[in-house]
Amino acid sequence: MTETNEAILSLKQIQKSFGDHQVLRDISLDINKGEIATIIGPSGGGKSTTLRCINLLEEPTAGEVIFHGQNVLDPSYNRNIYRAKVGMVFQQFDLFENKNVLANCMVGQELVLKRSKEEAREVALKNLTKVGMEEYINARPNQLSGGQQQRVAIARAICMDPEILLFDEPTSALDPEMVGEVLSVMQNLATTGLTMIIVTHEMAFARDISDQIFFISGGIIAEQGNPDQLFNHPQNELTEKFLSNFQNS
Numbered sequence: 629m630t631e632t633n634e635a636i637l638s639l640k641q642i643q644k645s646f647g648d649h650q651v652l653r654d655i656s657l658d659i660n661k662g663e664i665a666t667i668i669g670p671s672g673g674g675k676s677t678t679l680r681c682i683n684l685l686e687e688p689t690a691g692e693v694i695f696h697g698q699n700v701l702d703p704s705y706n707r708n709i710y711r712a713k714v715g716m717v718f719q720q721f722d723l724f725e726n727k728n729v730l731a732n733c734m735v736g737q738e739l740v741l742k743r744s745k746e747e748a749r750e751v752a753l754k755n756l757t758k759v760g761m762e763e764y765i766n767a768r769p770n771q772l773s774g775g776q777q778q779r780v781a782i783a784r785a786i787c788m789d790p791e792i793l794l795f796d797e798p799t800s801a802l803d804p805e806m807v808g809e810v811l812s813v814m815q816n817l818a819t820t821g822l823t824m825i826i827v828t829h830e831m832a833f834a835r836d837i838s839d840q841i842f843f844i845s846g847g848i849i850a851e852q853g854n855p856d857q858l859f860n861h862p863q864n865e866l867t868e869k870f871l872s873n874f875q876n877s
């Protein structure tokens with residue numbers, strides 16, 4: 629079997645508790661190379677926690693996170709390698725406020741990937757152009773709109789050449805008129821072969837962009853499938869109810 633047919637990332641029976649509150653009960657999923665997966669579901673169901681268990685911002689209480697066939701939770705596994713390969717775009721952008729747009733996109737490349745200033749600058753400019761922010765390289769984050777900041781955050785993430793890019797509700801903190809510009813950057817990125825896992829409340833976007841959709845509710849994957857299966861033929865009553873709320877809104 630070639631690598632393109634194998635999962636690049638798998639979660640196996642992931643559980644996560646905070647104290648005695650069990651948030652994830654049993655999350656197992658496979659993500660193939662180049663796949664666009666979205667995670668949808670009701671508030672508090674465990675979507676963000678799942679994403680944070682993938683990039684180890686949260687340590688799963690039980691289960692396995694398998695990357696290229698290796699369990700990254702194994703004490704002997706070098707997590708720095710994994711962390712460098714899995715990027716994340718956050719709801720609140722999380723740019724460095726004291727650095728301009730260009731420096732935001734260069735600093736990780738120089739520190740983590742040990743790229744020269746020249747190379748880091750070139751890569752940063754290329755990716756800022758991809759997200760339509762090349763005219764703002766000298767601006768500070770606080771001089772930009774939320775949508776512009778999020779586009780810079782996406783450029784910064786792709787400058788690190790991730791194998792998988794995670795998005796945690798990337799448009800939830802934006803004014804409605806800025807949502808479209810960020811979703812359209814993500815749509816473009818999805819055509820480049822990058823593997824993306826996206827937690828979102830934007831149902832039309834999830835339907836358009838996804839190869840696979842996971843509906844997480846109550847800490848389990850209540851249903852999964854392609855957009856046609858989930859949106860047109862949901863098998864689970866919870867999925868049907870959840871999606872009908874969106875379709876009727």
Ligand SMILES: Nc1ncnc2c1ncn2[C@@H]1O[C@H](COP(=O)(O)OP(=O)(O)OP(=O)(O)O)[C@@H](O)[C@H]1O
Pocket residue numbers: 646649651669670671672673674675676677678
């Ligand atoms: N660090 C934490 N400590 C304690 N409880 C937490 C922590 N992080 C998440 N939780 C709890 O876990 C549950 C699931 O949260 P999570 O953010 O994963 O849900 P979600 O599906 O992403 O919801 P939303 O759509 O509202 O963002 C919630 O009850 C939340 O309060």
